[in-house]
Amino acid sequence: MDHAAAQLEKQHVHDVYESTAPYFSDLQSKAWPRVRQFLQEQKPGSLIADIGCGTGKYLRVNSQVYTMGCDYCAPLVEIARSRGCEVMVCDNLNLPFRDQRFDAIISIGVIHHFSTKQRRIRAIKEMARILVPGGQLMIYVWAMEQKNRHFEKQDVLVPWNKALCPQPLSEAGQPGRGRGPPQHPPCSACRCSDCFEGRRGSKRSHSVDCDTVLAGACCASTAEEGEGENGFYSTLGKSFRSWFSSRSLDESTLRKQVEKVRPLKNTGSWANGTISIQPSRHSSFDLGHPETSSTGEQNADEEVFVEPSQGPLEWLRAPTTRKQLNGDHPGVMRRNGGGNFLGGTNAKENCVDEDNVEEGTAPGSKLWRRVSAADSTDSNPGDAIPVEEQQPDALDSRAFMRYYHVFREGELCGLLKESVSELHILSSGNDHGNWCVIAEKRESCD
Amino acid sequence: MRLLTHNLLSSHVRGVGPRGFPLRLQATEVRINPVEFNPDFIARMIPKVEWAALLEAADTLHLIEVPKEPIQGYERNEEFLRKMHHVLLEVEVLEGTLQCPESGRLFPISRGIPNMLLSDEETET
Numbered sequence: 001m002d003h004a005a006a007q008l009e010k011q012h013v014h015d016v017y018e019s020t021a022p023y024f025s026d027l028q029s030k031a032w033p034r035v036r037q038f039l040q041e042q043k044p045g046s047l048i049a050d051i052g053c054g055t056g057k058y059l060r061v062n063s064q065v066y067t068m069g070c071d072y073c074a075p076l077v078e079i080a081r082s083r084g085c086e087v088m089v090c091d092n093l094n095l096p097f098r099d100q101r102f103d104a105i106i107s108i109g110v111i112h113h114f115s116t117k118q119r120r121i122r123a124i125k126e127m128a129r130i131l132v133p134g135g136q137l138m139i140y141v142w143a144m145e146q147k148n149r150h151f152e153k154q155d156v157l158v159p160w161n162k163a164l165c166p167q168p169l170s171e172a173g174q175p176g177r178g179r180g181p182p183q184h185p186p187c188s189a190c191r192c193s194d195c196f197e198g199r200r201g202s203k204r205s206h207s208v209d210c211d212t213v214l215a216g217a218c219c220a221s222t223a224e225e226g227e228g229e230n231g232f233y234s235t236l237g238k239s240f241r242s243w244f245s246s247r248s249l250d251e252s253t254l255r256k257q258v259e260k261v262r263p264l265k266n267t268g269s270w271a272n273g274t275i276s277i278q279p280s281r282h283s284s285f286d287l288g289h290p291e292t293s294s295t296g297e298q299n300a301d302e303e304v305f306v307e308p309s310q311g312p313l314e315w316l317r318a319p320t321t322r323k324q325l326n327g328d329h330p331g332v333m334r335r336n337g338g339g340n341f342l343g344g345t346n347a348k349e350n351c352v353d354e355d356n357v358e359e360g361t362a363p364g365s366k367l368w369r370r371v372s373a374a375d376s377t378d379s380n381p382g383d384a385i386p387v388e389e390q391q392p393d394a395l396d397s398r399a400f401m402r403y404y405h406v407f408r409e410g411e412l413c414g415l416l417k418e419s420v421s422e423l424h425i426l427s428s429g430n431d432h433g434n435w436c437v438i439a440e441k442r443e444s445c446d
Numbered sequence: 447m448r449l450l451t452h453n454l455l456s457s458h459v460r461g462v463g464p465r466g467f468p469l470r471l472q473a474t475e476v477r478i479n480p481v482e483f484n485p486d487f488i489a490r491m492i493p494k495v496e497w498a499a500l501l502e503a504a505d506t507l508h509l510i511e512v513p514k515e516p517i518q519g520y521e522r523n524e525e526f527l528r529k530m531h532h533v534l535l536e537v538e539v540l541e542g543t544l545q546c547p548e549s550g551r552l553f554p555i556s557r558g559i560p561n562m563l564l565s566d567e568e569t570e571t
Contacts, residue, residue: 045490047454064487068451074561081559086451089561094569096562098456098467
């Protein structure tokens, strides 16, 4: 199971972040105030680690401390480094640090990318190991309970539409951001050597067709501005904001998908680019408790929810969506330069969650299963793309599917209490659609 | 990679444990980056430094002589603090390797970024 889990994470976390890294920018990564506060409260001279730092937005919050950024995704780490941060590529499950080194650690939007409970526990225990007794760990994970989005299950694949990230970094001009010209990440560091210059006309599978993007719309920033700063979402209105596609996973589905992906020679659903429909009543594969469909729609078994192409979507139109899904998928599962490009019907499959913007930390380093996901990128630009534009080529999928295990209320605390006794919970709560915990390493641990 | 970072790193090759520290540093490209001197910050870092590992790394890079141990009253000794500031924060290894002293495994440093990822085989139980 661990190998299958690693495979899933490789395909739907690491490869996605690696391929989408070029599109991350300062604009997309909003630092959560509570996280900033946590960092600023650390004593001067502290050693801090950001495990799953992505592009490094938290690494320079406090100039009185030494903060190291770690991520699994090399391209994202390169971006962080270009901003002058001290970073490395590594794996959250095998942190290359001695025991009891760090005074504080943050894990923002990382743990939810681990696909089994054991791996999530292991990741947390690794961070506890390198924490000094009395040191604090802050963890943020995506919550299952969301205001503007409904997760049918806890283990989901969430598409990311590249078309939502409109400009190359050099063109960033988001009003109100006033942070000066964003840094141009070293393109040589990522695989998309033409990602900035050639993007608009590029035919590469991972390039973004920026022409389809709403002018001035940056999904990341709009999603991040869910708290009211931004006018974009309000302008679009609620009816446009419900494009949602998620594919829930259970263990049997997971195994099937992994098996199909590996050889890539048969016409498994992945290879064809269609998301296989696995009717299932199974619970979230590693939670072990039966899940119930809380929405009461008749297709409790349907795992794929795709917005129909006409009109505002009602989620969970399973039969309709299944047809459309199969019909519209151009079968663009391709591997190109390490990126997995999963065909999606259209941009409407993007998940929108203005309230739930994850940190944009992409774990490039193995360390962090792409620690922070720039969920701002999940915002739905779909509504911006007219239905008429659903040409076959326009349907060329722009959706990278990212795996998440979204947490139920109390789950993260429960995990710590049950399996990480070396940590003592100081506080917990919900912040912008994330369950968060601050825990302290107990003194005199063996 | 700065030397303060090197001081924190350890090999996590399976079975190596505490013998994975310190990593043997080898550098082919080094750069000096001026960093604003913050005496209070450096003074607080000193107790956290593994001195022998720092001496070894500084020696490899042919840096100015680092004292064998923090001198008495270092907190108020500006010359000492400035020296440590330079060694810990201003010297950056851009290209090189870090070697596990126990297993010999090499971890590359490129463009200033150490890559500490292990292969699947190396992490398997």
